[in-house]
Amino acid sequence: xxxxxxxxxxxxxxxxxxxxxxxxxxxxxxxxxxxxxxxxxxxxxxxxxxxxxxxxxxxxxxxxxxxxxxxxxxxxxxxxxxxxxxxxxxxxxxxxxxxxxxxxxxxxxxxxxxxxxxxxxxxxxxxxxxxxxxxxxxxxxxxxxxxxxxxxxxxxxxxxxxxxxxxxxxxxxxxxxxxxxxxxxxxxxxxxxxxxxxxxxxxxxxxxxxxxxxxxxxxxxxxxxxxxxxxxxxxxxxxxxxxxxxxxxxxxxxxxxxxxxxxxxxxxxxxxxxxx
Numbered sequence: 001x002x003x004x005x006x007x008x009x010x011x012x013x014x015x016x017x018x019x020x021x022x023x024x025x026x027x028x029x030x031x032x033x034x035x036x037x038x039x040x041x042x043x044x045x046x047x048x049x050x051x052x053x054x055x056x057x058x059x060x061x062x063x064x065x066x067x068x069x070x071x072x073x074x075x076x077x078x079x080x081x082x083x084x085x086x087x088x089x090x091x092x093x094x095x096x097x098x099x100x101x102x103x104x105x106x107x108x109x110x111x112x113x114x115x116x117x118x119x120x121x122x123x124x125x126x127x128x129x130x131x132x133x134x135x136x137x138x139x140x141x142x143x144x145x146x147x148x149x150x151x152x153x154x155x156x157x158x159x160x161x162x163x164x165x166x167x168x169x170x171x172x173x174x175x176x177x178x179x180x181x182x183x184x185x186x187x188x189x190x191x192x193x194x195x196x197x198x199x200x201x202x203x204x205x206x207x208x209x210x211x212x213x214x215x216x217x218x219x220x221x222x223x224x225x226x227x228x229x230x231x232x233x234x235x236x237x238x239x240x241x242x243x244x245x246x247x248x249x250x251x252x253x254x255x256x257x258x259x260x261x262x263x264x265x266x267x268x269x270x271x272x273x274x275x276x
Contacts, residue, residue: 046081
């Protein structure tokens with residue numbers, strides 16, 4: 001299939017908390033058709049109800065094509081939920097590592113997740129932030145993951161913005177990933193960000209934790225798609241040239257704007273970049 005774009009619903013998480021169905025209607029009115037859901041408390045139950053969710057999405061002309069759900073090890077429940085939604089993809093949204101052995105240990109877990117989901121007919125993906133471009137023993141964490149996970153079990157959902165914040169050219173890394181990357185996350189970087197490379201800011205030997213990660217980012221470090229300096233047209237072109245990527249999701253981690261206004265701006269700009 002040719003590359004399409006969609007929305008990671010994390011981008012409108014606060015609006016969803018206020019009015020889930022009403023927010024979905026507004027997202028549909030903006031024009032989005034392909035969705036990636038984010039459920040971070042699956043141990044408390046998978047909501048909204050999959051049957052009702054799909055019925056409402058069908059009526060709005062939208063579909064769930066990918067997901068971030070955690071904890072991941074509720075395999076039977078999550079696989080059944082995704083099948084009911086008609087969704088065939090799941091990703092691990094974020095992880096942190098102290099050293100190379102930590103990464104190697106995580107790779108075993110990633111392979112286990114990938115095997116369990118593949119048996120259920122679901123593709124499993126690893127999604128990066130900037131800490132995957134820290135080096136342990138002279139090697140990117142992301143490269144260690146690629147080398148020590150089974151390419152048939154663990155795919156990559158490349159977040160191009162976070163690759164840039166890790167000091168990496170996302171177009172070059174997309175080409176390196178090749179057919180292992182079939183999902184992409186896209187946001188934009190404002191022109192005025194002084195410290196682009198957050199790995200460099202942290203220091204080579206820093207232990208990047210969730211707490212230090214949160215402290216290292218600021219709402220002013222994020223721009224809507226097409227409002228910043230990233231070569232998004234080039235990223236789209238590279239993804240199309242490689243031919244493996246199915247979806248590029250707008251994901252706005254933070255915005256100084258209302259979340260619905262934010263994703264509407266991204267929609268207008270990404271539509272033009274896609275030639276839609």
